[in-house]
Ligand SMILES: Cc1cc2nc3c(=O)[nH]c(=O)nc-3n(C[C@H](O)[C@H](O)[C@H](O)COP(=O)(O)OP(=O)(O)OC[C@H]3O[C@@H](n4cnc5c(N)ncnc54)[C@H](O)[C@@H]3O)c2cc1C
């Protein structure tokens with residue numbers, strides 16, 4: 411019988427922590443999970459899930475307009491934000507309940523409260539309870555990075571965006587990444603005047619330039635304003651509650667809401683990690699080896715707190731690999747190549763593999779195939795929005811190195827195509843596949 415209270419204590423019940431806890435318990439380990447807020451973590455409570463539901467809700471604005479071209483007599487519809495917000499929050503509550511049930515049915519003990527590490531095998535739960543475990547898994551995720559300039563305290567992050575009283579009449583969103591573009595699309599569809607403020611001249615670093623440019627073009631046409639190469643001087647709260655935004659070298663302008671989406675920092679501070687000798691990099695990430703082991707042998711970490719790829723399916727894979735390796739006698743590691751990714755903008759973007767520039771830098775000679783087309787639904791709807799698919803292949807071997815898409819349902823289509831890219835298929839394999847007509851996805855097998 412072990413001297414410890416548990417075989418595994420997980421700190422943080424988010425995507426990575428819940429998967430690790432559940433799987434380790436299924437392998438027979440005695441597991442507890444410590445959570446200071448809500449079970450489910452960022453993805454379920456204030457990330458992927460409520461965000462995607464808001465995107466569905468917002469997209470009705472376009473669908474209702476387009477429906478008229480398809481013969482539907484759609485009256486001028488009113489949108490009621492509290493209904494969407496509260497239905498989304500109720501769904502989040504339901505999912506949290508499911509997560510709690512799953513943990514319970516696997517025999518995982520949920521310990522509510524903030525956890526801190528007090529020894530290589532010890533965790534203190536806020537309030538005083540100390541527990542011991544053979545292994546500790548840190549899965550505490552990340553939090554929004556907030557800037558510091560005069561008046562920055564008047565801004566919100568994505569955390570608060572799900573709870574707003576009203577849709578802001580005018581909103582400025584700071585950042586040019588995933589969250590900025592997704593929320594710019596949501597608020598624009600819901601009727602806000604949206605300004606995206608970006609410190610560089612480019613959105614979505616890491617994405618292929620063709621789809622990035624297409625998103626700016628379409629977003630601009632939809633009425634989203636962009637301020638590139640911008641830096642903040644100050645923000646002042648005015649008597650009527652609105653905010654005056656002063657960017658360097660520009661005239662001040664007023665908004666009703668300012669939202670920061672400038673990246674997320676690992677939750678590694680005040681956890682007792684350094685005191686135990688766990689090394690943390692300058693950006694706050696816990697340094698781990700290929701098995702998720704930190705510089706202290708009994709302490710592991712998975713997910714956003716390790717700042718590798720901040721995506722839910724990656725955190726889940728890391729949690730699964732950790733549990734199978736340490737408790738299931740089935741050692742394996744996460745393969746970080748060909749992780750597909752999407753931005754749920756309007757229209758959405760998705761990609762897998764290398765950008766054109768990365769492919770040229772890494773492989774040399776490449777072949778590029780594109781399809782730049784107006785989806786037939788957009789044609790009838792008189793929606794002037796073109797989709798763009800781009801395939802990047804190794805010129806020598808024909809192997810697909812990257813696939814990039816912007817257009818309706820791009821993430822849904824890309825997920826399936828990513829299997830082929832991960833499997834190392836060549837363009838010829840796509841060409842040999844007969845098209846499924848009429849679809850947008852058939853463009854992938856008709857690229858010339
Ligand atoms: C707005 C938004 C949208 C997103 N959309 C997507 C998307 O569409 N697709 C996608 O793949 N990813 C998306 N992400 C990213 C995704 O949510 C994260 O990558 C994922 O949740 C990381 O999982 P994790 O287990 O590392 O951490 P988290 O899910 O963040 O879980 C960490 C948990 O630890 C708890 N915690 C922290 N410190 C302590 C402590 N000391 N004691 C006890 N508990 C603690 C937290 O309360 C939290 O519940 C989005 C993120 C945001 C913010």
Ligand SMILES: NC(=O)c1ccc[n+]([C@@H]2O[C@H](COP(=O)([O-])OP(=O)(O)OC[C@H]3O[C@@H](n4cnc5c(N)ncnc54)[C@H](O)[C@@H]3O)[C@@H](O)[C@H]2O)c1
Nearest residue numbers: 585586587588589590609671672673674720721752753754
């Ligand atoms: N669809 C999805 O899968 C999805 C959606 C949302 C979030 N996420 C995950 O969450 C992470 C965080 O999202 P995010 O949009 O906050 O980050 P991000 O890394 O995608 O983008 C951050 C943006 O902020 C800018 N920036 C950084 N520091 C700044 C500063 N001090 N001042 C002004 N601008 C600054 C960057 O140039 C960049 O444009 C993402 O990296 C992603 O992994 C994924």
